Amino acid sequence: MSDFQLVNVSGWEYDLHSCYSAFLYFFELKSIPWYDRSWGHLFSTFDEFLSFSWPVITVTDAWTGKAHIVTRLTSIGAFLKMIKTRYGETLPQAPNILQVTPFETSTRHLRTVTDYASYKKLYSTLPAAVLSALKQRVRAGEPKAIRELWAARDRTFLAIDFEWSERNEKSCLEWGYAAVRCGHLDALGHWPPAPDSNYRKGHYIVGEYVDKVVNKHCPTFPWQYAFGDSQVCSKTKLPQIIQAVISSLASPDSETIANSLVLVAHGIGGDLSRMEELKIKLPHNMLILDTSSFERALFAAGHRSAMIDPHTSTPGNPKSRMHGSTLSLDNLLRSLPAPSDPKSVNPVLQTNVLIPGQFPQMGATLPGVTMHNSGNDAFMCLYALQLLLEPDGTQAPVVKRAPPTVPRPMSFVGMPTMMNGASMPRLSPSGLINDFGQLHVRQGSRSPGPGHSPGCGNADGTMGKSPRRMGAMPNGDGWLSVRRG
Structure with missing residues (x-):
């Protein structure tokens, strides 16, 4: 191996082993007796081919996600020039060498491979490179990577949500989760998952703050969990509860294999910050999926229909949604067709026609489900992800508990209550x-x-x-x- 040096990935796109294989195929195609030539020993084995001392880097393919040891076209040219200079025979460039489009954009560690032992040592690092790239692709919301995760039916998707105080972000008011164990369900023949019976779910309210800390700008509704019974716990026990839920669903940590648990949230940056403050330990190989990034990437790639922008549009003046804009979880649910009628299409968000004066209508949102309740948000986040990935056959969940009602002040004309x-x-x-x-x-x-x-x-x-x-x-x-x- 060479001394530590970083290089730009531009131009590093030719798989090294494929280069050796392409030359042998070229000799066979042109009936060239390479084994009788003076330079033939360079192709007798892959080990001899590597004795040229090839400069290489490791990258992952942007489309397939597979890792490769690649070299440059200039290095292949230098190899052919060496044969001409040392043995006096000109060899053409071999066709059909596997070309890779690097997913990585940052600089990579340059190494020099001189024999099969050094190649094997570098090859053993490829699974870690695949894992690192997969984590980045899923976190960025790449549709292909996320669809492959769901299609494999062997992952566990855990959606979480926190509600915290607006005055002190370290004061956690609620935590909710919803999980679907795809591998377990697929083995039992239950596919696609039914949210009512196949989602594990829970909602925890911090007793020290409930009914005492009230958010002004974004009110919370701790008692309006629609999919089960809420549990009240102390703020000192909440980290223990969260850690136990994660541990019960995660596979062992690994440097080369992705965890079977995929963490899901809508706008997950804030949730990760809360978990860090609570000192929750997450497996390093766990994939993190942000439904807002995923939906935004789907829209940018043209996988979703044109829609109005609910943030910038006004009654009578609808504005088309631009690339790069993000939908809230509520608007995301409204933009999805109701699963109870697979043929139903949201008249505003799912068509190419902008209807003046109309805003997002009820789509996949459920009557009786109050948002900004952490349990409801986590459940609906997982439900929205499933609708984005597999709308056909997905059933709409049923609200288990009617939301508790609160008194409403009577409004008199000209007298604000x-x-x-x-x-x-x-x-x-x-x-x-x-x-x-x-x-x-x-x-x-x-x-x-x-x-x-x-x-x-x-x-x-x-x-x-x-x-x-x-x-x-x-x-x-x-x-x-x-x-x-």
């Missing part, structure tokens, strides 16, 4: 009528925690813990309805 210190918007008389038309009472909530949401009173007018609540839910007949839990 206060809720947690925030001014409520002024409503017209029609808005006042809607307030009355949407009132209902629910008793006997199955919420696992306190019977009130942050900043909201109980049905009896007190602010204590009570299972009785009064809140705002759509009521089609416009009359006051009473519902018993």
Whole structure:
């Protein structure tokens, strides 16, 4: 091996072993008795061929993902020039040498291979190069790499989500997860996974902050987990719970083989920061998938239909979505066709026609599922990933628990009401009528925690813990309805 030196990957694209193989095939094709020539010993074995001292680097192919030991065309030319100078015979360039398009863009370590032992030693590092490139490709949202992961049906996809305080990002309020063990399900013949019965899921609320820390800009809804029962834990136990969930799904760490566990989140950078703060140990060989990056890459590659931009469009002035823009999880779900009707197409986001004055309509979103609940977000993130990868046959999940209701302040014309210190918007008389038309009472909530949401009173007018609540839910007949839990 040579001394340490870094080189640019540009021009390094010819597989070294393929170069040797191409020359032998060329001799056979042209009926050249290479074994009788003075230079024939250079092709007698691959070890003799390497005695020329080939400069090489290791790269992975951008399309296949396989790792290769490659050299430059100038080095092949230098090899042919050596034969002409030393043995007096001109050899043409061998055709059909495997050319590789390097996935890597950074500089690579230059090495010199002089014999088969040094080649074998370098060859043993290729699996690690494949793993490193695969992690980068999946993290960047490359559609081909992610589709191959799903198509293999041997991975476990774990979607996670945190909700934390806006005033102190180190204060974690909730954590939720949803996981699908594809290898286990495929072995049992359950494919595609049914979210209702095949997703492992959980939702944990930090007891020290619940109903005490209330976010202002992006309110959280800890008691509105729609797919099961929430659990309340202390902030000191939450890292232990998260670590146990990851350990129960991950395969052993390795420097050469990707972990069977794939970590999934929408905008995963913030979630990784929270896990680092909580000192959660992740396997180094674990693949990390960001659904926002994946969807953005699909849109950029033309795998998704044209759509309006929900962030920059206004009523009557829709603007086409540009490449590089990112959809929130809620808008991503709205942009997907509802799985209950495979032929259904979102009229706004799934067509090439921009309909003036319309915004993203209900697509794969589920009635009764409140976003910004970490359990709901994690479940719907995994569900959205499955719809992006395998929409055919995927079933829509069913909400297990109706969301607990909270009281809604009555809005009078010209008099803003206060809720947690925030001014409520002024409503017209029609808005006042809607307030009355949407009132209902629910008793006997199955919420696992306190019977009130942050900043909201109980049905009896007190602010204590009570299972009785009064809140705002759509009521089609416009009359006051009473519902018993």
